[in-house]
Amino acid sequence: MRQAYRRILRYVPRYRGALLAGAACVVASRLLMVYAPRLLGRAVNELADGGAAAVTAAVRTGWQFLAVSAAAGVFTYFMRLLLVGASRRAARDLQRDLFAHVQKLPARFFDRTRSGDLLARLTSDIEAVRFSLGPGLMYVASTLVLFPAAVVSMLDLSGPLTFAALLPLIAIIALVRALGPSIMRRSRAVQDRMGDLSARAQESFAGARVVRAYAKEPVEIAAFERENAGLVRETLGLARTRAWLTSGLHVLGGGAEIVVLWYGGEQVIAGEVDLGYLATFMLYVGMLVWPMISVGWVVSSFQRSAAAMERIDEIFDQPPERLTLAEPAEAPTPVRGSLRVAGLTFRHAGATDDALTNVTLEVPAGTTLGLVGPVGAGKSTLLSLLTREYEPPAASIFLDEHDVTRIPLPALRAAFALVPQDAFLFSTSILENLAQAIQAPLEPEHAQAMLAVAGLERDVESLPRGLETVVGERGLQLSGGQKQRVTIARALLRDAPILVLDDCLSAVDTETEARILARLGAELARHTSIVVAHRLSTVRNADRIVVLERGVVTESGTHDDLLAAGGWYARTHAQQRLAEAWGDLA
Ligand SMILES: Nc1ncnc2c1ncn2[C@@H]1O[C@H](COP(=O)(O)OP(=O)(O)OP(=O)(O)O)[C@@H](O)[C@H]1O
Numbered sequence: 001m002r003q004a005y006r007r008i009l010r011y012v013p014r015y016r017g018a019l020l021a022g023a024a025c026v027v028a029s030r031l032l033m034v035y036a037p038r039l040l041g042r043a044v045n046e047l048a049d050g051g052a053a054a055v056t057a058a059v060r061t062g063w064q065f066l067a068v069s070a071a072a073g074v075f076t077y078f079m080r081l082l083l084v085g086a087s088r089r090a091a092r093d094l095q096r097d098l099f100a101h102v103q104k105l106p107a108r109f110f111d112r113t114r115s116g117d118l119l120a121r122l123t124s125d126i127e128a129v130r131f132s133l134g135p136g137l138m139y140v141a142s143t144l145v146l147f148p149a150a151v152v153s154m155l156d157l158s159g160p161l162t163f164a165a166l167l168p169l170i171a172i173i174a175l176v177r178a179l180g181p182s183i184m185r186r187s188r189a190v191q192d193r194m195g196d197l198s199a200r201a202q203e204s205f206a207g208a209r210v211v212r213a214y215a216k217e218p219v220e221i222a223a224f225e226r227e228n229a230g231l232v233r234e235t236l237g238l239a240r241t242r243a244w245l246t247s248g249l250h251v252l253g254g255g256a257e258i259v260v261l262w263y264g265g266e267q268v269i270a271g272e273v274d275l276g277y278l279a280t281f282m283l284y285v286g287m288l289v290w291p292m293i294s295v296g297w298v299v300s301s302f303q304r305s306a307a308a309m310e311r312i313d314e315i316f317d318q319p320p321e322r323l324t325l326a327e328p329a330e331a332p333t334p335v336r337g338s339l340r341v342a343g344l345t346f347r348h349a350g351a352t353d354d355a356l357t358n359v360t361l362e363v364p365a366g367t368t369l370g371l372v373g374p375v376g377a378g379k380s381t382l383l384s385l386l387t388r389e390y391e392p393p394a395a396s397i398f399l400d401e402h403d404v405t406r407i408p409l410p411a412l413r414a415a416f417a418l419v420p421q422d423a424f425l426f427s428t429s430i431l432e433n434l435a436q437a438i439q440a441p442l443e444p445e446h447a448q449a450m451l452a453v454a455g456l457e458r459d460v461e462s463l464p465r466g467l468e469t470v471v472g473e474r475g476l477q478l479s480g481g482q483k484q485r486v487t488i489a490r491a492l493l494r495d496a497p498i499l500v501l502d503d504c505l506s507a508v509d510t511e512t513e514a515r516i517l518a519r520l521g522a523e524l525a526r527h528t529s530i531v532v533a534h535r536l537s538t539v540r541n542a543d544r545i546v547v548l549e550r551g552v553v554t555e556s557g558t559h560d561d562l563l564a565a566g567g568w569y570a571r572t573h574a575q576q577r578l579a580e581a582w583g584d585l586a
């Protein structure tokens, strides 16, 4: 458990001020709380003396009791404010660091992580940690002051009675030790189930259209219900164990009161203890029962948060992307944009086959490479290795003759403008989506120009608010082809030396494609470009075309070379021509 808190302890020093002031409030308020019952006892004793003077004295003591209690209340208020406030701010820091860490994780982490589970760790697990560290630690500190102070005060009044009142404490420690491990285990299970549940819901919402299209609502509801039932089962198990703990503690606390009343009553009758101080004792026992109960509660909340911290640590323990894979670091400046792939073999983590086998190709600076081949041939994989989204083996890919594994990531990625195969837009305005590509503020005219190149100017004009139109989850839904073209404009705006287009005209018709390609030509010529396509007309004018089949380069040359070669390219070309001819006839 101590191991689990290693990370969170790092956030303590920066809130030193608030924590120290809070701790001072703990000490002041608890000492005043311990002093108050003595005043009450004195008032009872003064009354027991009888007479008119007795009432005056008792009332004066009563006022003192009130003043001390009020002061204890004020300190308690500031204690909560300072300590709970510090815990909220520390949780915010933890949340921020966790989020920042996730941003730095490599693509393969996201391949095997459900975003819903990640969300649960970022929210409910962090809240569990915060709760134990804020209110939890506050109760611990409070008990640490209150308990010894009360015991000292009790010993001052009567040794034997103190001993009798504290006996049940031993039983309490035994109880907490017996139930603690089970609470810890069940807490971890609850947090895990919570992650499963939100992952399930998140995926179902993200796939809402598929769910509807295949009428899978009942299946989704049933699956959610199953996860939910799992969560309830674990939560009830945890509640049962915690209930055993709290009720056990209540019984032991009540037992302590009875022991004091019985044994203390006899002492009063025997004249060993003043009646007033028996009242003081009863107040102390009442006062100590709560910390004893809260110890159990706090222990269980610490166990719960240690489990949560473990889940948070699992993310923190993921190694971030490395700036360079091989030393020494070197970066080409300025980047001219020539690419060379030499004998590249690559297998995805967990895959049984190589996605790429001994791939060798060259893209001289300023030229355009067309990359084609059947689905699953490894085209996107090859592209992702260029920018080290996945880590390629050393000395297999060179940018301007520098091994990419030696180029620091920011410099490497700055050399590329990438249009990924899945056209993803953030749920914000088109303008802001475009601005994501560049560091400087975006000029609307510049944006318009690139949208024109991407063949989207007419579409944007017809949108309700033009470039300011919000798209995605919170706004207007663009068509697949429109989305693709926004992502093309975004990449063009970046104006990086190398332009990479992964099958990004797949959702536009042949005519629109021809129009876009005509304008894109100039842009492609200004950059080193790699264009992946299924429709061969897209890459027809490329300086060189490479055919990738099952991870192997099988053909390479110009359009005319490949037609003459009579391989996959020529066959596919003939098929696509035929299909087009049929389309024209129809
Ligand atoms: N993240 C990954 N983890 C494991 N295997 C992967 C991963 N990404 C791709 N693959 C596998 O690698 C192979 C090549 O996939 P890739 O996406 O590179 O093909 P592609 O040529 O781009 O196909 P498409 O034309 O359909 O886009 C496929 O067998 C695919 O299942």
Ligand SMILES: [Mg+2]
Pocket (backbone or CB within 6 Å): 379, 380, 381, 421, 502, 503
């Ligand atoms: Mg692909």
